[in-house]
Amino acid sequence: MTKTAILVDGAFYRKRSRYLRGEKSPTERANELYAYCMTHIRDEKSDPSYHEDRELYRIFYYDCPPLKKTVYHPALKRGVDFGRSDTYNWTISFFEELKKKRKLALRMGVLSDANAHFSLKADKIKALCQSEITIDDLTESDSSISFSQKGVDMRIGLDIASLAYKKQVNQIILIAGDSDFVPAAKLARREGIDFILDPMEATIRSDLFEHIDGLKTCWKKEKHEKKWMASAEKL
Numbered sequence: 001m002t003k004t005a006i007l008v009d010g011a012f013y014r015k016r017s018r019y020l021r022g023e024k025s026p027t028e029r030a031n032e033l034y035a036y037c038m039t040h041i042r043d044e045k046s047d048p049s050y051h052e053d054r055e056l057y058r059i060f061y062y063d064c065p066p067l068k069k070t071v072y073h074p075a076l077k078r079g080v081d082f083g084r085s086d087t088y089n090w091t092i093s094f095f096e097e098l099k100k101k102r103k104l105a106l107r108m109g110v111l112s113d114a115n116a117h118f119s120l121k122a123d124k125i126k127a128l129c130q131s132e133i134t135i136d137d138l139t140e141s142d143s144s145i146s147f148s149q150k151g152v153d154m155r156i157g158l159d160i161a162s163l164a165y166k167k168q169v170n171q172i173i174l175i176a177g178d179s180d181f182v183p184a185a186k187l188a189r190r191e192g193i194d195f196i197l198d199p200m201e202a203t204i205r206s207d208l209f210e211h212i213d214g215l216k217t218c219w220k221k222e223k224h225e226k227k228w229m230a231s232a233e234k235l
Contacts, residue, residue, distance in 0.1 A: 002052045002194070005169045006037045007156060009176035010063030011149070014094075016177065016200045020219060026090055030097035034059070034104065039218040040173050040198070057169045059104040062156055064111045064149040066091040071116050071145065075138045082145075107159065109151035116147040153180045160184040164191035171195075173216075177202045185211045 013033060024032065041054045068083040082088055098104055120128075124142045127133045156174075163169050164187060171194040174181055185195050189211075196214040197204070209215065 002054045002171050003057045003169045004041065004054045004171040004173060005057045005060065005163055006040060006173045007060045007159065007175065008033070008037065008062065009152070009156070009174075009178075010061050011152070012177045013175055013200070014063075016202060020200065026093035027097050029094055030101065033061075033098070034101045036218065037175075040216075054171070056103055057163075059101070060107055060156075060159055061098055061104060062107045062109065062152045063095070064109040064152060067111060067113055067116060067145065067147060069113055069116060071118065073118050073140065073143065075118075075140050075143055107152075107155045109149050109155060112148045112150050116145065118143040119146045156181060157184040160188050164188040164193050167191075169193065173198055175200065177204065179205060179208055182208070182211045189213065 014029070017029065017032060017036075021032065037059050038056070041056050066082070066088045068088060070079040070081045070083075072078070073080050095106065098106060120138070120143055124133070124138065128135070156176075160172060160174075160181070161184060163172060172188055173196045174185075175198045177199045181197075185197075188195050194213050195211075196216055197208070197212045198217050199215070200219055201217050204215075
């Protein structure tokens, strides 16, 4: 029996699942995430490319609290209170739903919002520089909020190292889409851990294959979604 830990880059999962499945309520998205992780465990026997029975050790979900402060919007000429936004309320409810899931641990980073500000989108900056538009032509949608998250990648790396050194698992499945995990993946593989990356159908750099033991996405076609959602809700 292969004991498997599943690590989820929360920001990546929320963005990717919204692209693949559209908007959902916090409860629906939390159930979807849990069901998707469990698909890695339960569908193993039906996949001829793998030959192992998996047992879930734990699901680790990494994310940051949503932005709560008021930030001045130059186009609106007023402050925007993110603490009262739909996004803030949705995210808090989503985290609360995840806390209820069996064998799922939240690993929260820190939101660095001291310098949070609205930034003009690149195409609008270019248009302004080329005198194609003026400041008065700018609208609310031409700017996006900018802030940084701290500690998420560090927590993922520390947990991978801890799982590997303590021999708590035989296998790690990481649901992520960038290359920040590479140093931790190298360490885990040196310790004998089978390291699998799930980019949720996103394209990854070809050189990343050098640092993983397998690449697998379990995202089901839409017609199968109700089946594995219902299965996860029973747990």
